[in-house]
Amino acid sequence: MAHRALVAYRDGDGYRLHYAHWGTGLAAAITPETPFGGRRDRSRVPPVPDRIANQFDLASSRDDAVGTRVDPRPLARQLAPADVLAAVDPTIEALVVVGPADETSTYLVCPLGLDGGEPLAVAGPTADEERLRRTLVTAKDRLGELVDAGALSPERARRALWETLARLAPLYPIDDASFLRPD
Numbered sequence: 001m002a003h004r005a006l007v008a009y010r011d012g013d014g015y016r017l018h019y020a021h022w023g024t025g026l027a028a029a030i031t032p033e034t035p036f037g038g039r040r041d042r043s044r045v046p047p048v049p050d051r052i053a054n055q056f057d058l059a060s061s062r063d064d065a066v067g068t069r070v071d072p073r074p075l076a077r078q079l080a081p082a083d084v085l086a087a088v089d090p091t092i093e094a095l096v097v098v099g100p101a102d103e104t105s106t107y108l109v110c111p112l113g114l115d116g117g118e119p120l121a122v123a124g125p126t127a128d129e130e131r132l133r134r135t136l137v138t139a140k141d142r143l144g145e146l147v148d149a150g151a152l153s154p155e156r157a158r159r160a161l162w163e164t165l166a167r168l169a170p171l172y173p174i175d176d177a178s179f180l181r182p183d
Contacts, residue, residue, distance in 0.1 A: 005031045005094040007070050008180070009035075014078035015180070017087060020070040020096070027096050027104035029069055035102060037069030081180035088174060090117050093104060094129065097180065107179075108132050110165055114144045119158070120174040123165050132168050139164045 005026055009014040020026055020037065029037040040152075048150040075087070088095060088109055092104040108123035111117055125130050139161050165171050172179055 003094065005096055006151050007096045007098060008084045009098045010100050011078065014080060014170055015084050016074045016166045017079055018070050026104045027071060030096070030098055030102060030104050032102045036072050039067050061159060081177035084180055085122070085174055085177050088118065088120060095122060108136070110136055112161055114140055114147055114154060120176060121162065122172045123169040126169045133166060136165060150153055154161055
């Protein structure tokens with residue numbers, strides 16, 4: 001799994017948005033000493049996904065001479081919380097939010113469509129990203145089988161998926177940026 005992540009750094013009244021690939025364990029790697037997650041293996045340099053590149057007017061094959069886990073070149077600056085969430089799409093697997101003192105919170109991007117697509121929700125913060133991810137995949141597989149067999153409507157399956165995920169972590173629709181607003 002690619003573990004594509006968007007990393008939103010709190011910057012005054014807004015956020016600086018960055019892209020990271022191989023985002024598993026990323027939040028723990030972001031510290032005051034390593035604000036971009038430290039060094040990464042430069043032999044596997046993936047391109048920025050086309051949708052993200054188009055949204056922020058970037059070349060998807062950006063010259064990737066950076067050696068940190070989070071690309072230090074921001075995709076955008078001074079984004080409002082709603083704009084951070086507007087950047088999330090089904091190709092992004094996690095949103096890592098970095099506070100002013102480099103504290104981090106990881107949110108799993110959850111495609112609630114049984115085909116892997118939209119609608120999207122954001123679950124977290126969670127310290128057990130992998131458990132939440134496994135639950136998402138397993139529940140979607142089981143619910144998809146029930147839908148395919150005609151035993152459950154797609155709407156009821158999405159509702160059951162929402163309820164399952166909400167038992168493990170706070171869950172927000174993709175248009176609810178309340179968790180990104182400052183206290």
